[in-house]
Amino acid sequence: MLVKTYGSAVYGVDALTITIEVSVTTGTKYFVVGLPDNAVKESMFRVESAIKTSGYHMPRQRIVVNLAPADIRKEGSAYDLPIAIGILAASGQIDADELQNYFIMGELSLDGGLQSIKGALPISIQARNANFKGFILPKINSREAGIVNNVAVFGMETLAEVIDFFKGGERPAPVVVDTREEFDQQINNYEQDFSDVKGQENIKRALEIAAAGGHNVILIGPPGAGKTMLAKRLPTILPPLNLQEALESTKIYSVAGKLPTANALMTERPFRSPHHTISDVALVGGGMNPQPGEISLAHNGVLFLDELPEFKRTVLEVMRQPLEDRKVTISRARFSVEYPSSFMLIASMNPCPCGFFNHPEKECLCGPGIVQKYLSKISGPLLDRIDLHVEVTPVNFTELASSREAEKSSSIRERVMKARAVQDKRFETNDALHFNAQMSPNMVRQICVIDETGQVLIKRAMEKLGLSARAYDRILKVARTIADLAESENIEPEHLAEAIHYRSLDRESWAG
Structure with missing residues (x-):
């Protein structure tokens, strides 16, 4: 007897329908065809044990399982449940009448329990799009799938419960x-706050500008100056996720299997902080079975790279295209998948190997040329994509011991949201642009117009400070954001002056 059940395969952050055809006929042996990986091939042992434990019998006949379309590779153990239900229906132990109405996915334990699966959200969306009546999956993933409207989601704990479902129980x-x-309940439920940081008002100002314009930032300073502490609080001043962004981030975490089981939806902006030993594949995504990398997990949020020069050069260079395109494409011989990667990059580094170059009190122990060699680990093209270079100095004891309460993240966020609202209106005719950092050079010329005084100022700065040509557009973009924060229609000389201040690493004299 031939029976069909239905499941799904996840590619990138989307899913497609898979038909699981099960034929039980005279003969012996068990076959799984349709480009299954090892986890699918091993399903026979899990399925047989789960069926027996649930009080039913495994047919001692020829069983052929075909996963269609047969030219698409099937990965993972989530096909255990639809295969088991298909075998029971094909052998006449349960009724097959309603199987065509449901997506069925789940990994089976030997005792018949259902284990969690990856990609429950995109699979649930595909079930709705394909006009299926419902989706049956492990209970642990049911809330994640349940946020999709117009499809009935049933969370089950055991194979026996699924069998009862189809037997009319x-x-x-x-x-x-x-x-x-x-x-609404969980949005912006952050543990950290900018009020925790004593002093460093100039750094907070720089991060406020970065958040308002979506600019990438690098923090340069000695150990213990507060670079990591400040970076971790950047998401708390970014505008709250809207529902569309929350769904995008939730899909990525669902596919990666990293969505917290207590949450059905991502409500906070992601903050990812990979260790400097990370590989290029782990950062951008990919692998034998492609998975989202750290830059995609940081989509709609912040990617923090601590001690930037310690990362392998190849790892840093693979970020260049995603920083521009805000997506990453993983290509293989048979297929390619695309992951979104629109994130803010915030990096931190010591100014030299010993960490005390330009320190107000401690002496740098590095020899001649060592500082420049250390800074050269970061390539020019990557540095070109970082708009704000901020020098972080240690907090003195007076500020550290002060009882004065610092400004809260919520107050800073309000100013950031006002500036973002101005940018939303500015770019309302262009769906690909959302904030100032995304402007092309042509748009910079049109939008970031400066008067004659401003032209003289920026010319003088480039000549006296030895700023590179690539710094010109970056300065104008940052100045436009500063003007937006000041609710100014025009870029004034003071806005330009502040923007020029944030180009430390472009100065020829900075590293001696």
């Missing part, structure tokens, strides 16, 4: 998640 109520309520 008592059915559980579908999982319903109020997406808007979930989103």
